[in-house]
Amino acid sequence: MERVLFYILALIMIVFAVKAVSSRKMLRSVIYLLFVLMGIAGIYFLVDYTFLAAIQLAVYAGGVIVLIIFSVLLVHHIELRLDVASKRSQILAGVLSVVGAGLTLFTIWTYKFNPVENYNAIDVATIGKGLLSYGDGGFILPFEVISVLLVAVMIGAIVIAKGKRLEQ
Amino acid sequence: MIQGISIYEILTVTTLLFFIGVYGFLTRKNLITMLLSIELILNASAINFVVINKYLFPDALQGVYFSIFIIAVAAAEAALAIAIIINLYKLITSVEVEDTEIMKY
Numbered sequence: 001m002e003r004v005l006f007y008i009l010a011l012i013m014i015v016f017a018v019k020a021v022s023s024r025k026m027l028r029s030v031i032y033l034l035f036v037l038m039g040i041a042g043i044y045f046l047v048d049y050t051f052l053a054a055i056q057l058a059v060y061a062g063g064v065i066v067l068i069i070f071s072v073l074l075v076h077h078i079e080l081r082l083d084v085a086s087k088r089s090q091i092l093a094g095v096l097s098v099v100g101a102g103l104t105l106f107t108i109w110t111y112k113f114n115p116v117e118n119y120n121a122i123d124v125a126t127i128g129k130g131l132l133s134y135g136d137g138g139f140i141l142p143f144e145v146i147s148v149l150l151v152a153v154m155i156g157a158i159v160i161a162k163g164k165r166l167e168q
Numbered sequence: 169m170i171q172g173i174s175i176y177e178i179l180t181v182t183t184l185l186f187f188i189g190v191y192g193f194l195t196r197k198n199l200i201t202m203l204l205s206i207e208l209i210l211n212a213s214a215i216n217f218v219v220i221n222k223y224l225f226p227d228a229l230q231g232v233y234f235s236i237f238i239i240a241v242a243a244a245e246a247a248l249a250i251a252i253i254i255n256l257y258k259l260i261t262s263v264e265v266e267d268t269e270i271m272k273y
Contacts, residue, residue, distance in 0.1 A: 003172035021192025093194035101187040118226040153244040163255035
């Protein structure tokens with residue numbers, strides 16, 4: 001059952017990822033990316049990290065994709081078709097990606113992993129305690145740094161998006 | 169871990185996603201679609217952290233934390249990039265890469 005589910009998710013993710021980077025309508029490629037992100041949330045559900053899956057759905061499907069859709073609507077006419085790269089650069093990028101993927105897959109498949117058989121789910125309280133602990137293996141400092149970063153980004157985004165016009 | 173699925177199969181899927189993102193980044197000529205490819209790359213690496221955590225070190229949680237941080241940084245990056253793109257559109261009414269030489273000065 002889980003096996004079939006994983007293969008369906010993998011197929012959906014690969015197909016929609018290819019569509020997202022090759023579609024010539026910009027809004028459609030954003031929606032295809034949304035399907036890929038939901039497939040990734042499905043993978044998180046399958047490996048029993050439900051908290052991470054909820055974050056993925058909330059931040060990406062609820063936040064980033066909506067932000068990108070709004071910016072597409074602001075700066076781009078929906079009917080317009082994107083111009084494609086030249087054949088030469090397409091072939092070059094394709095060869096580069098295939099060689100990179102082949103090399104990475106070769107390395108992965110020849111390395112011997114030692115998986116540990118386990119099916120235990122981790123509850124949110126454990127994750128939260130780990131994030132806020134300042135003992136061994138605690139993540140309080142990166143957590144605080146991330147919150148400072150988010151504030152800085154919020155202020156920076158407002159300042160940058162207000163901007164100045166060229167004639168001023 | 170997922171019953172009947174080895175770590176190799178999941179890593180294969182994430183590798184394919186990553187390099188589809190690289191292909192998109194190299195071929196797209198529009199700033200927003202390039203941003204989409206970057207999101208794809210970041211997400212593929214975030215799954216890798218989680219899966220390696222789950223399959224190889226089930227008692228640790230470091231992969232989950234790094235995944236959370238990747239998601240936070242990716243959200244911050246998307247917000248800033250879109251602010252820059254909207255500002256750029258106000259300046260030159262275009263978001264194509266070829267027209268964006270004004271940011272250099």
